Amino acid sequence: MTPPAQSELAVSLNTLAALAREPEPPALAGVRDFQRRRIQDNYGPDPILTFCTDRLLTGPDLSALTADPEATAARLGRLLGDTTAAAAALEFLALTETLDQAVATEATTPGEPGIIGFARASRRVGRIVDRHRQIDLVGIVVDELSGVATRRLSWMAFRMARTPARMAGFGEFYELLHAGFAAVRENPATVDRIPGWLTAERRRVERLLG
Template sequence: MTHTPSAADRIRTHLDRVAQLRQQARSAGLDRAVDDVKRLQAQRFRATYADFLKHPAYAPATHFFLEELYGVHDFALRDAQFARIAGALERLFPEAVAQLAVDLAETHALTEVLDHAMATHWLTQDAGLPPGVRYTRAWRLTGEREARARQLAVVQHMGLELQRLTRMRPLRLALRMMRNPARAAGLDALQHFLESGFDAFASMRDAQTFLDTIRSREGRWIDLLFEAPEDEISQALTAELARASAGE
């Protein structure tokens, strides 16, 4: 009989993978290159979603994605807290909350796997190359188009679930009431993440437009990075990065 992994098992598997990659990056001296890749990606995101960052309804959700999912931060503390209560999360919350946690863990793991591979190829490129050229070459050497598509699909599902859950007023109230117990239990980083996500999506009446735009814009960048002539995509990426810098 085939055993279907529980939500807690899947969360721990994804977070174990992230921890392994972090350790490998430190051991191989890749950690700085991983940060460079993440920083460049975050810069591109800020330019691509500059309009959303200024939009009253979409700004909180955009900041949530940029800071809590793709930011250049050390998420080790939050991950450890997440792994520690994965079983309790599955027992105490509705199934949709546990699935949301699985989506987060999978997105986190996919991002780390891809960024780790990108960093490896980033270091093989001449450091004197423009960042847009260096990033494009590292992207193409990494490949993994299916993983990129999966990453985008999971983010879409996570966003829809976040919006659905924010409409459950008792759940939001229960989350607020967990603040002090979470702090006492050393789960404050995880509590902050959950509240940030709920607050961000509660500010939108309908997340569909927000998520459709992300799918469209990221899908276009994925296509360009895989298919466009190198000089064309490198110039487009360089222009996008410059636009982000100009807006800082």
């Protein structure tokens, strides 16, 4: 029987593979840029926040993972051992890409939609439950990264997986997780501020889509 975490990995990878086969809406880059700037402007520059906006929100290239999602999920499970952080990160990436493409499709201009254009396109898309899940996943990812990064043996085990990950073709995804681990390890005070930021984002979603 496939472990639950590996099943979640495979579901997210299948979603990302399906999205990669679809043509990108012209406004997709603009939607991503708008959200990145909005988050940075609202919550200020911060290493963990920068990791979320510059690495998670910008759609990293995970094509090496999506050719055979089930096999990749099994290999990641063997490589990482605990795949909780990886599963949450991939679910966030898949959900974010799904929502971004939907909003970009509804945008009326090919460039950055701006606050009014983004709000109108987001209301047409709706999916408030998915928006709340997206926010929850950020909290899960940061909590999981923080837990591993503050446990010396877990952190050492993860660092030792770098070469095997590269040899298996998972180098870019490993570096994505490594950047997150490094951010929370080097800036533990920021982790305490994450719940407040996420609460503010939930309120924003309620105002926008509720």
